[in-house]
Amino acid sequence: MLSTLFHIPTRLTLGEWSVPLFGWGLALAVWAVWAAVTVGRSLVQRGWRDTATALAMPVAIMAGLIAFVLPALDDGQGIPVRGYGVMLLVAATAGTWLSIRRGRSMGFDADTIVALALQVFLWGLVGARLFYVIEYRDQFFPPGRTFVQALPDVLNLAAGGLVVFGSLPTAALAAWRFAARRGLPLLELADCVAPGLLVGLALGRIGCFLNGCCYGGPCDLPWAMQFPPQSPPWLDQAARGLIPATSAGSLPVHPAQLYAALDAGLLAALAVAFTPLARRPGEVFALVLTLHPISRLLLEAIRIDEPPMFGTPLSISQLVSVVLLGLAAALWWWLSRQPVLSVHSPPQ
Secondary structure, eight states: OOSEEEEEOSEEEETTEEEESSSSSHHHHHHHHHHHHHHHHHHHHHOHHHHIIIIIHHHHHHHHIIIIIHHHTOOSSOEEEEHHHHHHHHHHHHHHHHHHHHHHHHTOOHHHHHHHHHHHHHHHHHHHHHHHHHHTHHHHSOTTOOHHHHHHHHHOGGGOOOOGGGHHHHHHHHHHHHHHHHTOOHHHHHHHHHHHHHHHHHHHHHHHHHHTOSOBOBOOOTTOBOOOTTSHHHHHHHHTTSSOTTOSSOOOBOOHHHHHHHHHHHHHHHHHHHGGGOOSTTHHHHHHHHHHHHHHHHHHTTBOSSOBOTTSSSBHHHHHHHHHHHHHHHHHHHHHTSOOOOTTSOOO
């Protein structure tokens, strides 16, 4: 576990000269210049509508993060750079890279994939965080705490707290709107990015390991992991009386985060290998939509951080997995009624 990698100073000081880096400072000025140049180039190449669709929200969100969110994260030593947040960025980059590589053979240019990735990533974060905040609302909004007081913790994504399945509705809606506005075939686009999403998930789970969240139950296997005091497994075990409050570490537990990372990586490789065998657009995505919920159902049997929900023996993620399997079955049925086409033909 390595929750905090290092701290970023909030001011740039050279001799007697000092300027804030975040808030209304140097970083926002640099971002404004970069955004102006990027938007200007896009206006010349694509026009107002495509520019607004692709760039308006990412530019505004990043400006808001620099101006308001980052200063609120200052813990007195600077802005902590969390292992979880770094791995999220690495995951987004790697997933986008793989999607660009696949897009070249499927008729999608790199600019299209990058624009899609930005929207899917940002809206996916919104959905994943919202799901987490709702699921653990008592943690964010205890009695007497106002929404304004809770807002910095709600927005502190780098400290952890995302539910992968919560990202699906918002990310899917963003992808659908993106494809509809640009006149792109949605199924081909889904086939293109599906393995990249799994690569991103694999790397994101390593971030979970660094953060200590999404942990498994106690075990005595040779690869069992112990987590330090105040980590999520330690706090959970101390609250349940499994370890004393003075314990120097948690009981050995399954590294469920690494299991999930390995699972997602293998599924990504399988999806890539299946691509030339797919007979209809949408079958690669359907394969991912089928196998990932199955593996998640099994992995949730090892994880103990989510309690059973709605009077069932299943966690919320397992219940969502069951729903997704139903959707996957419906998608396979629909695809079976479509004509056999090449998934590699350029989109019209």
